[in-house]
Amino acid sequence: MEDVCLVHQALSCLNWQDIDTGCLFLGKRLEMPLIINAITGGPGELTVINRDLARAARETGIAMAVGSQSIALQDTSARESFEVVRRENPDGVVLANVSALTPVADVVQAVSMLEADAVQLHLNIPQELAMAEGDRDFSVLLERIAAAVDKLDVPVIVKEVGFGLSRETACRLQQTGVTWLDVGGKGGTNFAAIEARRFPEGIGNAFKEWGISTVCSILEVKSTGLPYHVIASGGIRSGLDMAKAIALGADLTGVAGPLLRVLLTDSYAALLAQLQRYQQELKAAMMLTGAGDLKQLQQRPWVVTGATREWCFARGLLTAAD
Ligand SMILES: Cc1cc2nc3c(=O)[nH]c(=O)nc-3n(C[C@H](O)[C@H](O)[C@H](O)COP(=O)(O)O)c2cc1C
Numbered sequence: 001m002e003d004v005c006l007v008h009q010a011l012s013c014l015n016w017q018d019i020d021t022g023c024l025f026l027g028k029r030l031e032m033p034l035i036i037n038a039i040t041g042g043p044g045e046l047t048v049i050n051r052d053l054a055r056a057a058r059e060t061g062i063a064m065a066v067g068s069q070s071i072a073l074q075d076t077s078a079r080e081s082f083e084v085v086r087r088e089n090p091d092g093v094v095l096a097n098v099s100a101l102t103p104v105a106d107v108v109q110a111v112s113m114l115e116a117d118a119v120q121l122h123l124n125i126p127q128e129l130a131m132a133e134g135d136r137d138f139s140v141l142l143e144r145i146a147a148a149v150d151k152l153d154v155p156v157i158v159k160e161v162g163f164g165l166s167r168e169t170a171c172r173l174q175q176t177g178v179t180w181l182d183v184g185g186k187g188g189t190n191f192a193a194i195e196a197r198r199f200p201e202g203i204g205n206a207f208k209e210w211g212i213s214t215v216c217s218i219l220e221v222k223s224t225g226l227p228y229h230v231i232a233s234g235g236i237r238s239g240l241d242m243a244k245a246i247a248l249g250a251d252l253t254g255v256a257g258p259l260l261r262v263l264l265t266d267s268y269a270a271l272l273a274q275l276q277r278y279q280q281e282l283k284a285a286m287m288l289t290g291a292g293d294l295k296q297l298q299q300r301p302w303v304v305t306g307a308t309r310e311w312c313f314a315r316g317l318l319t320a321a322d
Pocket residue numbers: 037038039040066067068097120122159160161162184187188189233234235236254255256257258260
């Protein structure tokens with residue numbers, strides 16, 4: 001995100017009060033284009049964490065995805081930590097989450113557990129390879145995703161967990177019929193590094209720098225010209241980062257790690273304050289680029305520098321004029 005600059009507009013003739021940071025997501029209005037991204041769920045105190053995250057989503061008018069529901073599909077006592085999210089936020093946007101390897105009947109159950117507005121199917125191959133007990137057979141990924149898109153009556157979002165999405169992946173996913181991608185790029189929570197601490201003898205250490213940054217992933221997906229809705233996540237750390245992602249062409253953004261951290265190390269009030277600060281920072285970036293709403297922000301000029309620029313040229317994502 002440091003390699004992206006939005007171009008300052010000194011003559012931005014907007015009234016702060018008129019700037020609209022809101023958007024429609026899955027037919028519901030959000031006060032800003034943000035998802036509390038998939039984090040957790042399971043027995044014990046995880047219910048309290050998800051309850052607080054869901055309350056914060058409701059109070060600030062944003063969306064929330066739960067962490068992987070696979071545990072609740074195997075153990076009904078873990079369901080409460082997921083169901084609490086819908087109870088706390090009956091009218092909000094709630095996203096189910098399971099591995100993209102999950103058989104379609106289980107995906108249907110995960111969605112109904114939450115009356116979810118959509119389901120995230122996560123891709124995390126580097127993380128699985130870095131875990132001693134991780135999956136090794138990904139041969140059915142595309143067919144499982146296609147089956148979910150076909151069977152479900154809510155949208156499917158294919159989501160990386162921090163290694164990004166390439167143009168080739170976005171093109172291959174087209175055959176599944178999926179229309180929403182969360183790029184989950186490199187630059188934030190790093191599951192190769194996390195798993196390397198658990199399994200130092202595994203592949204995690206060697207792959208700590210693996211992946212495609214969030215900025216490059218957005219541009220990779222946009223370069224396909226395919227009509228994907230794009231969610232930018234992975235290293236989004238402020239409302240300014242949100243603004244940069246939207247200007248690059250994302251429709252929404254997602255944050256996970258920092259929100260969990262502030263809740264666990266500080267308080268619910270601090271979590272709310274952080275989300276409110278994101279909105280103020282986004283609004284300031286809109287004011288300073290002359291964007292009265294998010295559609296206008298998507299049209300505002302930006303400049304990419306440094307290693308990101310090199311990647312973009314190497315991959316043909318930018319022209320000399322950019
Ligand atoms: C503690 C923790 C648990 C996570 N669990 C899941 C998960 O179950 N499913 C998933 O799709 N992503 C999971 N993620 C990944 C996040 O949703 C997100 O894609 C990733 O952390 C990058 O965003 P960030 O840099 O804002 O943390 C988890 C992240 C964290 C920090």
